[in-house]
Amino acid sequence: MPDLKITTDLRTSPHLKQVVTVPQIMRNVVYALLPVCAYSVFAFGLSVLLLLITTTLTCILTEWLYCRLADKPSSLDDWSIVITGLLLALTLPPGFPLWMAAVAAFVAVGLGKALFGGLGYNVMNPALVGRAFVQAAFPVAITTWTPPFLPGRFQELIPTTLTQPFMIPPDINGWIEQQRVDAFSGATPLALQKFEQIITPLPDLVLGSIAGSAGETSALIIILGGLYLAARKMLDWRIPVAVMAGAIIIALPLWLVDAARYPDPLFVLFSGGLMLGAVFMASDMVASPVTPWGVWIYGLFIGMLTVVIRLFGGLTEGVMYAILLGNAISPLISNMTQPRIFGSRDS
Amino acid sequence: MKLSALFSGNTFQHGVHPHDYKGLTRHLPIRRLPFAPELILPLSQHAGKASTPLVKPGEEVVRGQPIAVADGFVSVPLHAPATGRVRSLQLMPSARGPKTMSLILQVYQGSSQKELYDHPHDLRQLSADEIIQAVQEAGMVGLGGAAFPTHVKMKPPAEQPVDTIIANGCECEPYLTCDHRLMLEQPDNLIQGLHLMQRALGVERAIIGIEDNKLDAAQLLQDYVSNDPTIAVKVVKTKYPQGAEKMLIKSVLNREVPPGSLPSAVGVSVFNVGTLTQIGELLPHGRGVIERVVTVSGDGVQHPGNYLVPVGTPVEFLLKQAGVVDAAHEVILGGPMMGMSIAALDVPVTKAMSGMVVLKKPEPDTERGKEQPCIRCGYCVEACPMQLNPSMLGMLATSADYTGMQENYHLNDCFECGSCSYVCPSNIPLVQYFRIAKSINRDRQETAQK
Numbered sequence: 001m002p003d004l005k006i007t008t009d010l011r012t013s014p015h016l017k018q019v020v021t022v023p024q025i026m027r028n029v030v031y032a033l034l035p036v037c038a039y040s041v042f043a044f045g046l047s048v049l050l051l052l053i054t055t056t057l058t059c060i061l062t063e064w065l066y067c068r069l070a071d072k073p074s075s076l077d078d079w080s081i082v083i084t085g086l087l088l089a090l091t092l093p094p095g096f097p098l099w100m101a102a103v104a105a106f107v108a109v110g111l112g113k114a115l116f117g118g119l120g121y122n123v124m125n126p127a128l129v130g131r132a133f134v135q136a137a138f139p140v141a142i143t144t145w146t147p148p149f150l151p152g153r154f155q156e157l158i159p160t161t162l163t164q165p166f167m168i169p170p171d172i173n174g175w176i177e178q179q180r181v182d183a184f185s186g187a188t189p190l191a192l193q194k195f196e197q198i199i200t201p202l203p204d205l206v207l208g209s210i211a212g213s214a215g216e217t218s219a220l221i222i223i224l225g226g227l228y229l230a231a232r233k234m235l236d237w238r239i240p241v242a243v244m245a246g247a248i249i250i251a252l253p254l255w256l257v258d259a260a261r262y263p264d265p266l267f268v269l270f271s272g273g274l275m276l277g278a279v280f281m282a283s284d285m286v287a288s289p290v291t292p293w294g295v296w297i298y299g300l301f302i303g304m305l306t307v308v309i310r311l312f313g314g315l316t317e318g319v320m321y322a323i324l325l326g327n328a329i330s331p332l333i334s335n336m337t338q339p340r341i342f343g344s345r346d347s
Numbered sequence: 348m349k350l351s352a353l354f355s356g357n358t359f360q361h362g363v364h365p366h367d368y369k370g371l372t373r374h375l376p377i378r379r380l381p382f383a384p385e386l387i388l389p390l391s392q393h394a395g396k397a398s399t400p401l402v403k404p405g406e407e408v409v410r411g412q413p414i415a416v417a418d419g420f421v422s423v424p425l426h427a428p429a430t431g432r433v434r435s436l437q438l439m440p441s442a443r444g445p446k447t448m449s450l451i452l453q454v455y456q457g458s459s460q461k462e463l464y465d466h467p468h469d470l471r472q473l474s475a476d477e478i479i480q481a482v483q484e485a486g487m488v489g490l491g492g493a494a495f496p497t498h499v500k501m502k503p504p505a506e507q508p509v510d511t512i513i514a515n516g517c518e519c520e521p522y523l524t525c526d527h528r529l530m531l532e533q534p535d536n537l538i539q540g541l542h543l544m545q546r547a548l549g550v551e552r553a554i555i556g557i558e559d560n561k562l563d564a565a566q567l568l569q570d571y572v573s574n575d576p577t578i579a580v581k582v583v584k585t586k587y588p589q590g591a592e593k594m595l596i597k598s599v600l601n602r603e604v605p606p607g608s609l610p611s612a613v614g615v616s617v618f619n620v621g622t623l624t625q626i627g628e629l630l631p632h633g634r635g636v637i638e639r640v641v642t643v644s645g646d647g648v649q650h651p652g653n654y655l656v657p658v659g660t661p662v663e664f665l666l667k668q669a670g671v672v673d674a675a676h677e678v679i680l681g682g683p684m685m686g687m688s689i690a691a692l693d694v695p696v697t698k699a700m701s702g703m704v705v706l707k708k709p710e711p712d713t714e715r716g717k718e719q720p721c722i723r724c725g726y727c728v729e730a731c732p733m734q735l736n737p738s739m740l741g742m743l744a745t746s747a748d749y750t751g752m753q754e755n756y757h758l759n760d761c762f763e764c765g766s767c768s769y770v771c772p773s774n775i776p777l778v779q780y781f782r783i784a785k786s787i788n789r790d791r792q793e794t795a796q797k
């Protein structure tokens with residue numbers, strides 16, 4: 001009998017591998033984000049489209065530059081950078097000057113990600129790092145809101161969008177006056193509630209006919225995207241649920257005690273960036289804990305802190321800082337909530 | 348009892364669901380293969396001391412005849428798998444790596460190979476200790492890499508009384524179907540073996556645990572034991588690693604074996620259905636283990652099947668019989684989750700080997716993509732049946748903190764099931780890291796003791 005000519009291939013067990021890879025996960029997050037982006041463009045017009053393109057391209061470029069400088073193999077193909085770009089744009093006001101958006105994107109990738117050593121090593125969500133930077137650097141521009149569904153939104157850009165680099169964007173109140181069809185104030189629901197005790201009706205919040213950041217529009221589309229990812233196990237459903245639960249835990253008692261001063265829990269959930277933050281940002285795998293208990297604690301912490309900042313802090317929106325803080329303490333949470341080893345009584 | 352009543356709904360936490368590929372062989376009856384011209388019989392196919400040869404080169408042996416005796420309690424004898432002549436006693440390659448002392452047996456091609464050596468027992472007369480001794484004399488070893496002598500497991504520590512025997516019919520490794528076939532084809536031997544085990548351990552209650560992808564076997568055995576109040580059949584969820592002792596005990600009895608302890612700590616002894624079937628088959632005749640059922644499967648095999656293979660058959664011979672063609676392959680001894688791929692085909696089939704999986708060049712399913720940094724997705728944490736934190740362990744391994752892995756993150760409770768590596772989207776070879784870390788820790792401990 002002739003000898004078999006088999007070249008053997010040595011590998012270590014397990015010899016089977018589930019075919020879910022990092023790029024696949026990230027790509028699916030992008031898919032889930034696209035409807036949010038599309039609706040935002042629909043609501044706010046061309047300015048948001050440019051904003052999305054600007055941040056995404058700047059992020060890609062910065063990442064590419066970083067890989068070149070650090071002499072690392074290109075990490076563009078893992079798609080995570082696209083998520084950062086899109087998310088960043090969605091947290092900015094629709095008429096945010098493009099040059100500032102580019103700065104935000106550069107900081108997001110450079111400071112929020114590359115500095116730590118790239119994907120997997122970053123401590124915080126890069127998009128939020130970028131956003132926090134411009135919040136501090138450009139306090140006026142970052143709080144200049146435009147109403148959605150302006151009639152001319154597909155023909156004309158919001159005047160601030162094309163501000164020349166290093167220039168102060170023009171005042172747009174006059175422009176909004178001229179554009180608007182109804183008595184729209186241009187203030188966000190959160191500001192209205194905080195300073196004028198005006199509660200925006202829930203359907204407007206759910207469907208997104210409100211002023212706010214580009215991605216704060218439709219809670220419905222965000223939730224659908226989240227459900228898609230959760231069904232594919234590419235999003236830890238416990239995190240958004242915990243964030244929302246945390247928000248309700250603080251908001252509900254206050255509202256029960258003094259409904260005139262404090263917003264109702266549904267308003268809290270559906271206004272501002274809470275939904276976007278809960279579904280797409282707090283759940284960022286890299287910056288959230290891995291332990292089962294840690295995930296709940298982390299989510300609750302973010303939800304509670306968001307509402308506390310909103311109601312008692314000087315800012316109208318607190319979700320960004322809440323998530324950044326949650327990211328910062330997530331290694332600590334992971335450490336303190338090590339799973340109970342099978343068969344042991346204590347952890 | 349209706350089959351649906353067998354479902355307990357009980358299972359262990361976490362685990363993974365790899366595609367099982369059992370459809371390739373589950374319907375194929377066990378078939379005997381021809382004898383290889385030469386058999387390689389390592390004196391040590393088990394954990395513990397190697398056996399001492401009874402025969403010299405040149406001597407003729409009869410099929411079934413003892414050719415090596417156990418050296419002490421943690422050791423087992425060896426029997427001639429075929430009638431033939433001992434060619435030599437020499438160092439031969441083994442699947443585990445180092446060369447081991449082996450008897451080479453030239454098989455008489457003209458011989459009818461009817462089993463001649465017999466030493467019948469009157470089963471009813473045997474005491475518990477005599478059963479255990481008979482199991483040792485049969486040369487039985489458990490499955491898996493460790494291949495622990497079966498009779499040693501039959502003597503649990505006196506301070507840990509056993510109240511339940513679990514027959515492990517999970518066969519949770521993908522591709523493998525030999526236990527499934529044994530349950531279908533030899534239920535009488537299995538039940539016989541289980542009864543002997545109950546007597547040897549002095550235990551009333553026995554439970555046969557079977558995954559719900561083998562309902563035909565569960566139904567058959569259920570009918571078989573319907574008049575026997577001491578034996579129950581329990582169907583458990585199909586999930587990897589359901590067949591790991593600790594997981595199965597949890598699923599069947601809802602008891603958790605504490606870290607670092609044996610199943611007897613919670614009053615349980617677990618035996619594989621293959622082992623029990625062998626006991627039921629061999630003990631009445633006082634015969635030894637000279638052959639075993641091996642599932643040969645995988646996309647590199649033209650004739651996958653469940654083959655009755657003489658111990659000592661060279662892997663190469665077996666592969667040729669199963670129709671493996673010349674090409675680049677990965678040859679895995681055991682199942683694909685915990686088995687070991689081998690570099691050379693001149694190693695023999697041993698008593699503890701349950702399967703051989705031959706895979707063509709990596710399919711997408713087995714492809715190891717490039718390794719990326721951990722993205723802390725937590726998939727591995729959700730997969731680990733021991734509820735460890737493989738993500739953290741992996742990070743510590745990269746920073747070479749092996750002591751920290753052991754002291755703070757329970758490295759030693761990892762039984763290398765591979766679930767974490769299986770799910771990791773970053774393709775981090777976590778299990779491999781853990782094996783290395785464990786062996787470094789062992790080395791360090793040994794040097795510290797010197």
Ligand code: SF4
Nearest residue numbers: 721722724725727771
């Ligand atoms: S599965 Fe891999 S990437 Fe995910 S947390 Fe575990 S080690 Fe990290």
Ligand code: SF4
Nearest residue numbers: 731761763764765767
């Ligand atoms: S190989 Fe170890 S760490 Fe990984 S899942 Fe299995 S028991 Fe857990």
